[in-house]
Amino acid sequence: MNLPGFILRNAFRNKRRLALSVSSVAVSLFLLITLQVALRELTNPINDEGSSLRIIVRNKVSLAQPLPVRQLQVLEKIPGVVAVTPFSFFGGLYKGDEKFTSFAQFAVDPARTLPLLADAKIPKAQLDAWIADRTACIVGQMTADRYGLKLGDRMQFTGQIYPCDLDLKVVGIYHGTADDRNLMFHQAYLDELLGNLGTVGTWWVRASSVAEAPLVTERINQAFANSSAEVRAESERAFVLGFVSMWANIKTLIGGISIVVVFALLLVTVSTMSMAIRERFRELAILKALGFRRRELFAFILAESFGLAMCGALLGAGGAWVMYHYLLNIQKLTNGLFIMFEVTPKMMGLAFSVAALLGVLAAIAPMVTVARTSVVQGLKTLD
Amino acid sequence: MSEPESIVTIRHLSKIYAQGDIQVTALDDISLVIAAGEFLTLMGPSGSGKSTLLHIIAGIDRPTSGECLVQGIDVTKLNESQLADWRNQNVGFVFQTFNLIPVLTAFENVELPLLLTRLGHAQRRKLVNTALDIVGLADRSHHLPKQLSGGQEQRVAIARALVTDPKLVVADEPTGNLDSHSAQEVLGILQSLSRQVGKTVIMVTHDPKAAAFGSRSIHLEKGELTN
Ligand SMILES: Nc1ncnc2c1ncn2[C@@H]1O[C@H](COP(=O)(O)OP(=O)(O)O)[C@@H](O)[C@H]1O
Numbered sequence: 001m002n003l004p005g006f007i008l009r010n011a012f013r014n015k016r017r018l019a020l021s022v023s024s025v026a027v028s029l030f031l032l033i034t035l036q037v038a039l040r041e042l043t044n045p046i047n048d049e050g051s052s053l054r055i056i057v058r059n060k061v062s063l064a065q066p067l068p069v070r071q072l073q074v075l076e077k078i079p080g081v082v083a084v085t086p087f088s089f090f091g092g093l094y095k096g097d098e099k100f101t102s103f104a105q106f107a108v109d110p111a112r113t114l115p116l117l118a119d120a121k122i123p124k125a126q127l128d129a130w131i132a133d134r135t136a137c138i139v140g141q142m143t144a145d146r147y148g149l150k151l152g153d154r155m156q157f158t159g160q161i162y163p164c165d166l167d168l169k170v171v172g173i174y175h176g177t178a179d180d181r182n183l184m185f186h187q188a189y190l191d192e193l194l195g196n197l198g199t200v201g202t203w204w205v206r207a208s209s210v211a212e213a214p215l216v217t218e219r220i221n222q223a224f225a226n227s228s229a230e231v232r233a234e235s236e237r238a239f240v241l242g243f244v245s246m247w248a249n250i251k252t253l254i255g256g257i258s259i260v261v262v263f264a265l266l267l268v269t270v271s272t273m274s275m276a277i278r279e280r281f282r283e284l285a286i287l288k289a290l291g292f293r294r295r296e297l298f299a300f301i302l303a304e305s306f307g308l309a310m311c312g313a314l315l316g317a318g319g320a321w322v323m324y325h326y327l328l329n330i331q332k333l334t335n336g337l338f339i340m341f342e343v344t345p346k347m348m349g350l351a352f353s354v355a356a357l358l359g360v361l362a363a364i365a366p367m368v369t370v371a372r373t374s375v376v377q378g379l380k381t382l383d
Numbered sequence: 384m385s386e387p388e389s390i391v392t393i394r395h396l397s398k399i400y401a402q403g404d405i406q407v408t409a410l411d412d413i414s415l416v417i418a419a420g421e422f423l424t425l426m427g428p429s430g431s432g433k434s435t436l437l438h439i440i441a442g443i444d445r446p447t448s449g450e451c452l453v454q455g456i457d458v459t460k461l462n463e464s465q466l467a468d469w470r471n472q473n474v475g476f477v478f479q480t481f482n483l484i485p486v487l488t489a490f491e492n493v494e495l496p497l498l499l500t501r502l503g504h505a506q507r508r509k510l511v512n513t514a515l516d517i518v519g520l521a522d523r524s525h526h527l528p529k530q531l532s533g534g535q536e537q538r539v540a541i542a543r544a545l546v547t548d549p550k551l552v553v554a555d556e557p558t559g560n561l562d563s564h565s566a567q568e569v570l571g572i573l574q575s576l577s578r579q580v581g582k583t584v585i586m587v588t589h590d591p592k593a594a595a596f597g598s599r600s601i602h603l604e605k606g607e608l609t610n
């Protein structure tokens with residue numbers, strides 16, 4: 001036997017309690033990670049910096065109402081507008097998907113779209129190929145990976161909003177945007193399929209600077225005031241936020257729950273450790289008598305507490321990671337509400353930090369008690 | 384070696400517990416010399432200060448005043464961690480309740496004090512086996528405390544007290560929880576430690592039959608020596 005062996009032997013002396021307390025740490029951290037993943041998924045688009053440069057112009061009545069094509073000329077002339085493109089959400093069902101397609105398809109004017117895709121990393125040749133071919137499309141890396149798409153592949157979509165189907169050829173794959181999922185194809189192709197209705201879903205506008213963006217938004221709103229198609233322009237950020245406005249409350253809620261989870265976890269761990277040490281009080285006194293110093297006893301307590309918390313973290317956070325990465329198809333389970341459900345290294349870091357902190361905090365009270373108790377006092381508890 | 388040298392020299396040792404306004408004098412100006420190799424028994428009624436005296440000699444308690452030299456070192460002057468090292472190297476403890484660690488086997492319990500030394504695995508094993516041999520429990524080394532009888536547990540505790548080869552073995556009512564047969568065994572072992580191995584054994588007891596195993600007996604009464 002050696003000292004680590006001794007620590008282990010002590011930790012395992014009450015197996016049921018050990019199992020229960022490790023499980024409680026594991027379950028709590030699993031929950032914490034799940035909450036964090038959900039939170040990230042719900043709020044991720046909002047955190048994109050570049051999106052505040054981009055403005056979405058939609059029909060004031062509702063998002064479902066189209067906008068007339070003729071608005072393009074007006075928009076282009078508004079001061080502070082650098083680029084404008086049609087931006088029509090197709091919302092089709094990708095061939096093979098059963099109920100729900102996890103990525104959006106937007107009809108745009110490719111040549112006009114380039115300034116709006118400033119973040120996107122994509123070879124020039126692919127962009128040129130896209131612009132050149134009316135039935136060509138580009139897709140985000142995530143979607144390409146998910147469906148194993150290569151350049152030259154064809155993609156068929158069944159229209160859900162528009163009464164037409166798409167047959168597109170993948171000519172480019174981009175990455176580096178806030179959401180590398182979207183597919184973009186030619187508005188011209190959509191117009192042709194629909195019989196040139198002379199409308200677009202929304203306009204996608206790029207402002208000259210972040211400072212200018214709110215002013216541009218205001219100017220656009222005014223430009224079409226009292227016209228037959230009044231618009232509502234808002235930053236892409238606000239637009240997405242509008243979609244997820246209810247998530248904003250959820251964010252607070254999730255944050256609150258996370259704190260409660262951590263706090264409950266702290267109470268459980270602290271009481272477990274206190275109990276584990278209290279019932280070993282005499283033994284610690286004996287160890288002292290045998291020549292073990294205070295710092296060695298501290299090390300025993302800390303190692304046990306820390307070890308317990310870390311085992312819990314390994315099980316809980318590791319379990320969450322494995323589960324969300326490999327085992328569960330969250331997209332299917334949530335019917336597409338959550339797409340990625342990705343456990344990031346940051347979350348793993350958070351979980352392990354919480355566990356480490358717990359391990360240390362839970363050790364403090366027993367350590368103080370042990371430090372305060374003399375051998376004789378400790379021995380008295382047994383006579 | 385004809386003149387037995389002293390191992391413990393106690394001078395004017397007092398221990399006073401202050402409980403609010405009331406002061407309890409547990410030890411009152413004790414002076415005492417214990418010779419090396421002696422089997423000294425400390426007798427006296429309950430509350431007379433036997434344990435307190437033993438604890439101070441063994442370096443787990445501190446006096447209010449006076450000095451306690453063990454092999455020339457005044458243990459009352461050592462700080463906490465020096466005292467811990469000193470105990471590890473110089474004192475073996477045997478308690479009334481056997482105080483073995485329940486999750487460790489007999490072997491591992493005996494090995495415990497050696498974990499603080501620099502000894503390697505093989506050396507430790509040898510020492511532990513020797514100690515278990517001395518108390519006649521070599522065949523029980525892999526038993527857990529709960530698989531042993533009370534007498535066997537106390538013998539394991541004695542092996543634990545011996546394993547570091549300390550000069551001093553202190554025992555506080557070691558037979559208090561044992562039947563008379565086991566008590567005889569334990570007392571026999573303590574006696575042979577003093578007689579055959581030359582250890583100094585200090586044992587607290589209130590049982591005159593137990594005290595008969597010792598080479599000298601002293602009496603405490605209300606914190607004072609009475610003989
Ligand atoms: N922590 C303490 N606080 C106050 N009084 C104490 C404490 N420990 C022991 N005493 C008192 O000191 C005296 C001697 O105690 P002790 O050495 O344990 O006696 P013995 O071992 O002979 O029965 C007793 O009167 C006891 O009440």
Ligand SMILES: [Mg+2]
Pocket residue numbers: 433434435555
């Ligand atoms: Mg006593």
